[in-house]
Amino acid sequence: xxxxxxxxxxxxxxxxxxxxxxxxxxxxxxxxxxxxxxxxxxxxxxxxxxxxxxxxxxxxxxxxxxxxxxxxxxxxxxxxxxxxxxxxxxxxxxxxxxxxxxxxxxxxxxxxxxxxxxxxxxxxxxxxxxxxxxxxxxxxxxxxxxxxxxxxxxxxxxxxxxxxxxxxxxxxxxxxxxxxxxxxxxxxxxxxxxxxxxxxxxxxxxxxxxxxxxxxxxxxxxxxxxxxxxxxxxxxxxxxxxxxxxxxxxxxxxxxxxxxxxxxxxxxx
Amino acid sequence: xxxxxxxxxxxxxxxxxxxxxxxxxxxxxxxxxxxxxxxxxxxxxxxxxxxxxxxxxxxxxxxxxxxxxxxxxxxxxxxxxxxxxxxxxxxxxxxxxxxxxxxxxxxxxxxxxxxxxxxxxxxxxxxxxxxxxxxxxxxxxxxxxxxxxxxxxxxxxxxxxxxxxxxxxxxxxxxxxxxxxxxxxxxxxxxxxxxxxxxxxxxxxxxxxxxxxxxxxxxxxxxxxxxxxxxxxxxxxxxxxxxxxxxxxxxxxxxxxxxxxxxxxxxxxxxxxxxxxxxxxxxxxxxxxxxxxxxxxxxxxxxxxxxxxxxxxxxxxxxxxxxxxxxxxxxxxxxxxxxxxxxxxxxx
Numbered sequence: 001x002x003x004x005x006x007x008x009x010x011x012x013x014x015x016x017x018x019x020x021x022x023x024x025x026x027x028x029x030x031x032x033x034x035x036x037x038x039x040x041x042x043x044x045x046x047x048x049x050x051x052x053x054x055x056x057x058x059x060x061x062x063x064x065x066x067x068x069x070x071x072x073x074x075x076x077x078x079x080x081x082x083x084x085x086x087x088x089x090x091x092x093x094x095x096x097x098x099x100x101x102x103x104x105x106x107x108x109x110x111x112x113x114x115x116x117x118x119x120x121x122x123x124x125x126x127x128x129x130x131x132x133x134x135x136x137x138x139x140x141x142x143x144x145x146x147x148x149x150x151x152x153x154x155x156x157x158x159x160x161x162x163x164x165x166x167x168x169x170x171x172x173x174x175x176x177x178x179x180x181x182x183x184x185x186x187x188x189x190x191x192x193x194x195x196x197x198x199x200x201x202x203x204x205x206x207x208x209x210x211x212x213x214x215x216x217x218x219x220x221x222x223x224x225x226x227x228x229x230x231x232x233x234x235x236x237x238x239x240x241x242x243x244x245x246x247x248x249x250x251x252x253x254x255x256x257x258x259x260x261x262x263x264x265x266x267x268x269x
Numbered sequence: 270x271x272x273x274x275x276x277x278x279x280x281x282x283x284x285x286x287x288x289x290x291x292x293x294x295x296x297x298x299x300x301x302x303x304x305x306x307x308x309x310x311x312x313x314x315x316x317x318x319x320x321x322x323x324x325x326x327x328x329x330x331x332x333x334x335x336x337x338x339x340x341x342x343x344x345x346x347x348x349x350x351x352x353x354x355x356x357x358x359x360x361x362x363x364x365x366x367x368x369x370x371x372x373x374x375x376x377x378x379x380x381x382x383x384x385x386x387x388x389x390x391x392x393x394x395x396x397x398x399x400x401x402x403x404x405x406x407x408x409x410x411x412x413x414x415x416x417x418x419x420x421x422x423x424x425x426x427x428x429x430x431x432x433x434x435x436x437x438x439x440x441x442x443x444x445x446x447x448x449x450x451x452x453x454x455x456x457x458x459x460x461x462x463x464x465x466x467x468x469x470x471x472x473x474x475x476x477x478x479x480x481x482x483x484x485x486x487x488x489x490x491x492x493x494x495x496x497x498x499x500x501x502x503x504x505x506x507x508x509x510x511x512x513x514x515x516x517x518x519x520x521x522x523x524x525x526x527x528x529x530x531x532x533x534x535x536x537x538x539x540x541x542x543x544x545x546x547x548x549x550x551x552x553x554x555x556x557x558x559x560x561x562x563x564x565x566x567x568x569x570x571x572x573x574x575x576x577x578x579x580x581x582x583x584x585x586x587x588x589x590x591x592x593x594x595x596x597x598x599x600x601x602x603x604x605x606x607x608x609x610x611x612x613x614x615x616x617x
Contacts, residue, residue, distance in 0.1 A: 008406065009372070013403070018400075025392050028391050101385070107350075107371065108387075111372070261347050261353060
């Protein structure tokens with residue numbers, strides 16, 4: 001055997017290499033890089049004014065949600081989304097990677113396929129989202145050890161869940177030929193629902209938001225736990241997140257057996 | 270069809286037995302109406318891409334794997350490299366099962382698919398090399414030495430710091446092959462490595478492939494539509510058509526025995542005077558002529574002796590027909606109805 005070095009399925013150090021590599025590629029186009037990062041932060045800021053005006057007009061409470069609760073959801077979702085797309089930016093590209101046959105490149109490398117696919121691409125604008133979430137959190141909440149710890153945990157959970165949902169939705173491409181449009185819509189739907197107070201939803205929508213479009217797991221359960229931490233409820237949240245991650249991984253690997261590859265000409269960008 | 274080479278699986282770089290792969294594709298007639306009808310009642314066609322093929326590739330060999338578009342070449346390579354799961358049959362590459370031991374095999378094989386790049390488009394090749402070294406768990410010092418070695422052999426020193434998007438196709442392919450050799454693979458799978466290149470660059474790529482094979486003992490499994498690649502690099506050729514191997518033998522054997530024809534080119538002191546059963550005068554103009562000899566009807570010896578007796582010959586050459594013609598002839602002979610293909614109605 002001629003290759004040297006310890007062989008690992010997917011070493012953490014490779015994540016660092018991918019991040020440095022993608023950042024270097026993004027900085028090749030400095031202006032576009034800066035516009036994407038700051039443009040996204042500016043875009044998000046516009047929504048804060050919308051919520052400010054709304055709360056001023058209808059009072060300080062929308063079905064139990066206060067302005068600071070909405071800002072907390074915005075902060076963890078913005079930073080969680082940013083973290084997900086900066087570190088695992090290929091989750092939303094899985095359909096394209098499958099139907100163009102680009103997955104071949106990953107299957108030829110000696111690394112576990114799913115993490116290798118996910119970590120190999122960075123969405124630069126996500127840096128803006130990530131930083132924006134942190135700034136928003138610091139600006140709207142007291143920076144205590146407890147608050148910061150919960151913020152960090154929920155950002156990580158949101159990032160994991162968002163990625164898992166994308167993997168699950170896009171893995172349908174293995175079975176149906178192309179599920180890209182469905183996956184994009186479903187992912188956007190989850191983000192749209194999560195940004196509104198969970199208490200405004202009733203009936204079947206509540207079930208939907210805890211399962212197929214798990215906005216509740218990213219939004220109002222974290223908000224409730226941030227207000228008043230309950231270890232049992234937190235444990236259930238972790239279990240629910242874990243279940244979705246397991247289902248997403250299983251869907252990807254089941255799909256991989258049906259992979260038919262393709263011959264589309266292309267380069268890695 | 271020629272008998273398969275009998276080699277033991279242990280000594281083989283690649284050993285394939287009765288390999289089969291089918292694809293099911295939805296058929297759709299043109300038009301909006303047909304699109305709606307196919308929603309309710311889809312017509313599914315089963316295409317047998319690889320139809321029970323068996324072959325061996327010895328270690329250190331350079332093998333050409335050729336066939337017309339859609340013959341099953343790429344599917345076979347994808348089955349050998351662990352990209353696709355076979356429906357049935359047995360595959361061993363360096364003693365490993367490609368789809369069950371994909372990661373272990375990936376450390377030991379290199380691939381260059383002309384259509385899919387492993388270099389990042391916006392970054393210079395040196396960055397891609399460094400990332401690939403990480404992916405293949407090559408330590409920093411060894412990677413540095415290996416990159417220096419490949420840079421020298423492939424003459425890519427000037428290209429290492431130029432973004433890939435600014436390289437010419439020939440420069441990019443050189444960097445692609447160098448990248449595929451970074452982890453010192455034992456087998457190199459090359460899918461159309463010279464496609465779209467000019468003759469000078471093609472020759473350079475061929476030289477590099479020969480060097481890698483000769484100096485590092487790397488087994489080369491090459492697909493190409495370019496007869497020059499096959500003639501100049503490979504010792505053995507396998508022709509695949511409709512998912513089946515229709516020829517498996519040495520390149521020379523193919524050239525000299527498959528088609529019983531020879532081309533005799535002549536330069537003469539006077540216009541040609543010649544007529545013989547089994548010989549066709551393809552061209553005769555002034556003091557030059559070209560004859561095509563059918564060896565099933567006449568021997569080359571009797572043709573040459575008759576020519577020498579009846580003409581004053583300045584120069585004579587005898588050659589097999591060009592490889593392109595031979596390959597086209599093999600393809601033509603196997604253009605039979607495809608019995609592995611069927612259309613069925615049903616749900617997908």
